[in-house]
Amino acid sequence: MPRAGTPHPADLLYSEAEEDLRAAVRALLDDRCPPAAVLAAAEAGRPYDAPLWDTLGRDIGAAGLLVPEKLGGQGATAREAAVVLEELGRSVAPLPYLTSAVLAVRTLLGCDPEAEEEVRGLLGRLAAGRATAALAVPLSTAPGGAPRPTVRADADGRLTGRVTGVAGAIGASTLLVPADSGLYAVAADAAGVRTTPVTSLDLTRPLATVDLDRAAARRLAPAERAAAAVDRALLTGAGLLASEQLGLAEWCLAETVRHTRERHQFGRPIGSFQALKHRMAALWLELVSARAAARNAADALAADSPDTPVAVAVAQAYCARVAVHAAEECVQLHGGIGMTWEHPAHLYLKRAKSAEIALGTPGRHRERLAVLVGIPSPTS
Known part of the structure; x- marks a missing residue:
């Protein structure tokens, strides 16, 4: 792997190990997470499928892909995590992978886990699939745009405040809460913690409001380090969310092609009509470009490239x-x-629309891109 901070040639192809991982995850989801099961979970209001998460996170080891081996994880990279998210997007699986195995894990990795025993222990539990965590920031928060914390810590280290629009909080065992004096870990079932579900467009990734009233907490990092850790987690999450969106789009195109082959009108498949052919061909071209963009982001994250934000x-x-x-x-x-x-x-x-505003809207990312590459604003 190239040294951090040095240019490297992007590798957009999937390795043999990545394809093996894809095959394992896809086989599991095809067997345990068909559309009927996802619909049933949405109707029942379950935050996620716990037995399925045990198998994916613990047995396959996906929960610890981003965690170094010395900390109890698989020691893989963002490329492997991207493959898992492609498959999760393909099935819109109700699982806390993005929120726990990506956002929470990446936040903890930015908190000096080798020096902090609390961080190290929590990372080990997350990597083993024995626990889940949620980063208590609004899901709409974009990299580089985290607002000032709405939670404050008193002299005793107890937290008070409210965070809205938190993904993964329902069903999580630990909340990672940015506060005015640093990043804190809070047990989700602790006294003074109330997690209230809100009506979410995406039934497979429910949101919640987290209220804290002098809740006991353990500080994981001081304010400056916490801010950097959260921002890096948001950057990683946004980059890997693109792979989930890619998998979702691929399923939609494949399902549409299947349907238009089987649905007949006027004695012929509707997919043979020229107008529909053109629409699906145009979508296929968009998917090719989307794959290149998503793979480039995953590869840049894996190599810690200086071009990662771009x-x-x-x-x-x-x-x-x-x-x-x-x-x-x-x-x-x-x-x-x-x-x-x-x-x-x-x-x-619904997943596509909610993901469109998750971790920054397309417009927000275009604005950030303009700044990064030095394109002046029309109003400047």
Whole structure:
């Protein structure tokens, strides 16, 4: 791997190990997470499928991909995590992978785990799949745009405040809470902690409001280090979210092609109609570009490239829109059945729309990209 901070040639191809990981995750999700199961979980209001998470996180080892081996993880990179997220996007699986195995883990890795026993222990539990954690910031927070903490710590280290729009908080065992004096770990079931579900567009990634009233907490990092750790976690999350959006878009196109081959009108498959052919061909071209952007972001994160912020901004600005377009086309080209609750197309559209504003909107990432590459604002 190139030395951190040095240019490196991007490698967008999947390695044999990555393809093996994909095959294992896809086989698991095909068996345990079909659309009917996802719909049932959404109707039941379950935050995630705990037995499925045990298998993915613990047995396959996906929960610890980003955790170094010396800390109890797999010692893999963002490239492998991106492959898992592609498959999770393909099935819109109700699992806390992005929130726990990516955002929470990356935040903890920025808190000097070798020096802090509390951080090291929590990382080990997350990597082993024995616990889940959620970073208590609004899901809409973009890299480089984290607002001032809305939680304060008193002299006794107890936390008071409210954080809205937190993903992964429902069902998490630990909350990682940025406060005015640093980053704190709070047991989700501790006295003074209230997690209230809110009505979310995406039923497979529910949001919640977290209220803290003098909740006992353990400080993991001082304020300056905590801010850097959270921002790096948001950057990693945004870059890898592009892979989830890619997987979602690929499923939508594949399902649309399948449907238009089987659905007949006027004695022929509707997929043979020229207008529909053009729409699906145009979407396929968008997917090719989205794959390049998502893979480039994952590779840059894995290599700790100096171009990582640019790669992530490009990936999110593009892949978010492609995922929404693919989901919209999937609904529309399925006709009436695409609008029903029984067909899973609505789950993909809702995930695509919610992911479009998660970790920064496409517009926010375009603005950041302009700053990064030195393009002046039209109003400047």
